[in-house]
Amino acid sequence: MSDPALELLSKTFASSMMLNADPDQVTASIVSQLPELTAEQESQQASLLALSENFPESAAELSEALGSKKFFLDTDKPALVDLITYARVQKPIVESWTPEQYKANEKLIRWADRVQKSELLKGKQEASQRINLAVLGGGEKKAKKEKGPKPQAAKKEAAPITPAMVDLRVGFIQKAVKHPDADSLYVSTIDMGDESGPRTVCSGLVKYIPLEDMQQRLIVVVANLKPVSMRGIKSEAMVLCASNEETVEFTVPPEGSKAGDKIFFEGFDGTPEPVLNPKKKIFETLQPSFTTSEELDVVFKMEDGSVRKLVNKEGKAVKSATLVNAQVR
CATH class of the missing domain: 1.20.1050.10 (Glutathione S-transferase Yfyf (Class Pi); Chain A, domain 2)
Structure with a gap:
């Protein structure tokens, strides 16, 4: 310069x-x-x-x-x-x-x-x-409004997990066959009262229940689990069974039941979730409390030690055929 x-x-x-x-x-x-x-x-x-x-x-x-x-x-x-x-x-x-x-x-x-x-x-x-x-009347560019911390939206409290969220129904097995690619699985066609018709359900029951006992019978199903593919076949529900270390058997709907009848644990006659969100682990949270009583009733054990029976709208209970104090899943 x-x-x-x-x-x-x-x-x-x-x-x-x-x-x-x-x-x-x-x-x-x-x-x-x-x-x-x-x-x-x-x-x-x-x-x-x-x-x-x-x-x-x-x-x-x-x-x-x-x-x-x-x-x-x-x-x-x-x-x-x-x-x-x-x-x-x-x-x-x-x-x-x-x-x-x-x-x-x-x-x-x-x-x-x-x-x-x-x-x-x-x-x-x-x-x-x-x-x-x-x-x-302003800066070179319109000054950006200073951002303070965003007001925190009031957190919506998560709904408590209750048995009312689970869609439990009576189902009717129209036909069951062995899975073509899985030795332990049956593939059943089950009427659950849906307008769209019967659903396909895969069940790991081959070692416990003979194929002939899988035909033309009433059972209890969990109808709102997210469908999953099991060896190439989409399973759209789950059959609810009672079991111990040696035995697995169907839970038995009340006498006079028909396909699609709603069943629920006493005090939890609510509207089930359309589909249980796997991320929320709703069924996984509730299922350990599903059991059978000394009287063979299927029950839900409450935190206070009391139990609620699984019943239909008439109050008739779902039973296990022979298993006492067994897991239900």
Whole structure:
């Protein structure tokens, strides 16, 4: 940078903008931060500096020279011309311009705001010295509304898991065959009272119940488990059985039952979930409390030690054929 430029920077910018600092020291620190200019930009800078000497008469010409650029020479940060021109326009704008003059020279005001917010000037001016962009009614871009912490939506309390969520029904096995690709599985066609017709159900009962006992009989089913594929065949429900270490047997619906009849544990005659969400582990949470009583009733053990029988709407209980105090699953 030439000696005249250094002198201009020291006298015009450093002396007027940083009143509490030594101008020569300020100039030395600023020089290293100025952008490098091409020969063409150096020429433009000389013309603009001459123009800014005549401010405020040259305000309109400066605005026109600025155009849509951030800074006068289209640099990413203020150049010498931006700093000197800012020092020349700041005092008259702050002290004497009306809101109408601000608005008539909006491009120049927005440019000045960018200069005073640059790293060279940030935090180094008193508020009274700053050109007030608010006179225009906003910032360079509409200021984003400061985001505070989002108000926390009141958490919806999860519904307690109860046996009412489980869709227990009477089913009728129309036909059962062995699974073609799994030795331990039966594939049954079971009427559960659905308008869409019977469902296909896979059951791991081959070792416990003869195939002939799987035909044309009433059983109890869990009808709202999520369907799962079992060796290539989609199973759409589960047969509810009582079991101990040696024996597995069907739970037996009340006499006079028909396919589709609703059954429920006493006190839990609610509306079941359409499909039990596997992630919520609803059936897995409840099933350990399904058992049989001394009287062979299928019951749900409550936390207080009491039991609720599995019944139909007439209060008749679902039974196990022979197993006492057995698991039901």
